[in-house]
Amino acid sequence: MSKKALVVDDEKVIVKGIKFSLEQDDIVVDCAYDGLEAVNMAREKEYDIILLDVMLPGLTGFEACQQIREFSNVPIIMLTAKGDDMDKILGLEYGADDYITKPFNILEVKARIKAIMRRATKTAQGKGDIEYGDLRLNEEYRRVFIGDREINVTSREYELLELLASNPGKVYSREELLATIWGNDYPGDERTVDVHIRRLREKLESTPSEPRYVRTKWGTGYFFQA
CATH class of the missing domain: 3.40.50.2300 (Response regulator)
Structure with a gap:
């Protein structure tokens, strides 16, 4: 099609x-x-x-x-x-x-x-849900929920969250996230990552300044707190 x-x-x-x-x-x-x-x-x-x-x-x-x-x-x-x-x-x-x-x-x-x-549109064969407390990622349809409420995320935001949530506790530098999500030849800079992380927190967190899920490792990068 x-x-x-x-x-x-x-x-x-x-x-x-x-x-x-x-x-x-x-x-x-x-x-x-x-x-x-x-x-x-x-x-x-x-x-x-x-x-x-x-x-x-x-x-x-x-x-x-x-x-x-x-x-x-x-x-x-x-x-x-x-x-x-x-x-x-x-x-x-x-x-x-x-x-x-x-x-x-x-x-x-x-x-x-x-x-x-x-x-x-990548195939999702064998994929299911990623769940942490009230947060749920449906990998097949690339959708995010907090409880029963769906959170409207962009394609990039979903990819960032899926990568972090699939590897809880692992700290990714901004450079690693930029290369993994946007590609090694992406002409943008690290601020692109910061903007997407901030938008994710605003959508997911009740208090974005004190995030529950997507956390900052100061001087290093970002990680998902399981």
Whole structure:
């Protein structure tokens, strides 16, 4: 079954180029040219991935990402201005899974999309649930629960939590987490990990400043407290 992508950018030449390239890999591509249109399309259809430009008319990419996160955990890649670190960090804060800087190489875009899709749809044969107290991870469907309440996490957030929870007590440095979850060739820095950890704590913990599950080993990294 073909994968489905939503490409959102107000520059129609960019959208056309990405659409053409992805369709060569049998990915079905829908296009939107402003933030509100993107939110409406994401609400009406199910996508395997969304490419979302930061600078959009109507709703900005950040606002669109935030609204989409209220009803969907579809992987979102933000398209940001080259060298604008604040855009990258804000994108992650608003719930994006990844970012790509403009101008970009379409081969890099395709590689990043395929990597995220592959991880998000990896087979779960023999996998079950990971449980610690009220916290439960359903590995087959990549869902997280606190008691009976489902926690809406992004693809990257789930992967981070699954890795840590599968190896309780093991301390991972930021460099190790970046390489394991994002890949050795990922161009981002360690702040990406910190942002995702902070967002996880805000979603999982009753008191994020005093986390029960995802703990910090000062000067070293992060670990899961069983």
